[in-house]
Amino acid sequence: MSLTSSIRQMESPHFYFELGELISSTGNEHFATRMLHLVDKLVPTHLVDLSEWTLDEQQASVLDITLLGSAGLKEDLPAPRILHHRNDHPLLKEMLGMDDSLLIQMNAKANSPHVRGTSHQCNLVSRRANRRYVISxxxxxxxxxxxxxxxxFLKCLSDTLLPLIERHAQTSRQALRAESVNAALESQTLLEQSQLQREFYKRLSLTDITLSAREQEVCLGLLTGGTVPQMAEKLSVKNSSIETYLKRAAAKLGVSGRHGLAKWMVGA
Structure with missing residues (x-):
């Protein structure tokens, strides 16, 4: 495909549709596939790898490489036979001294030990502090x-693509962080609920009082912060039924309402 025809493609409505699809997919699993679709129509490409490198610039070494996505015809590009240490990666030297964005071409080597080294490649690279964002x-x-x-042409296109991979990496990190925080909170909540349940049943066993299964469930739900509407939805009953279960349990325990139930739990 000639440069003129590629530029003509970029000026077409379909290119902007593909670009919009790519932008909207930042942060999700379809990002690499969308990028491959966009690039391949302009410059024939069989596979794309997206990665974020974290470098120790003083030690001229790689601290971490995170794969941000991969898409394409992987059967056309078999995995390498040997994986060498990442600090001898042929991209590292070029990336250490860069200031502006780079295009690094690497032609196929029949016996290359590096990932994808037996294929022709074009790497678009941008820099943010000690991080490098790479579209391969x-x-x-x-x-x-x-x-x-x-x-x-790809060097010109990198002005559009590199900011998007940086955004994709940032969005993915934020999503991963939020997922981790939510998992920790959920785990903590389950632990707290489990401890409260044990204390509730322990307190109940010290009395001669018998609560029905529903009365116990409602008491525990309210003690762990649940509301009447939430408990009603969880148990598929009306709000009035939850209030009835609470009144029955409270009467058996000799307390009044949720506040009285909480006081009973602490032995007041």
């Missing part, structure tokens, strides 16, 4: 290398 585009060695015209 591949073709199998049986296909032509990326031409100078295609590389020039």
């Amino acid at each position: 585009l591949y073709r199998p060695h049986t296909q032509p290398v990326f031409s100078l015209t295609q590389l020039s």
Whole structure:
């Protein structure tokens, strides 16, 4: 595909539709696939890998490489036979000294030990502090290398794509952090509920009082912060039924309402 035809494609409504799809997919699992669809229509590409590198610039080493997504015809690009230490990765030297965004071309090497090294590749790289954001585009060695015209076009396109991978990485981190926090809170809540349940049954066993299963469930639900409407929805009954269960339990325990139930729990 010529540079002129690629530019013409970029000016078409379909390109902006594909770009909108890519933008809307930042932070989710379809991002890499959307990027491949967009790029492949402009410069034939068999596979795309998206990654975030964290570098120790003083030690000239890689602290971490996070895969942000991968899409394409993986059967065209078999996995390498050997994986060497990431600090000898051919991209590292180029990325350490960069200031502005880079395009790094690497042609296929038949016996390359590196990931995807046996394929032709074009790497678009941006820098944010000690992080590098990398869009790696591949073709199998049986296909032509990326031409100078295609590389020039991809360098122009990187002004659009690199900010999007940075946004994708940030959004993914935020989602992962939120998921981790929610999981921790849920775990803590379950632990607290479990401890409260044990205390509730312990207190109940010290009396001669017998509560029905529903009365116990309502008492525990209200003690752990649930509201009458929430308990009603959970048990698939009316609000008035929850209030009835609470009144019955409270009467048996010799207390009044939720406040009295809480006082009973602490032995007041």
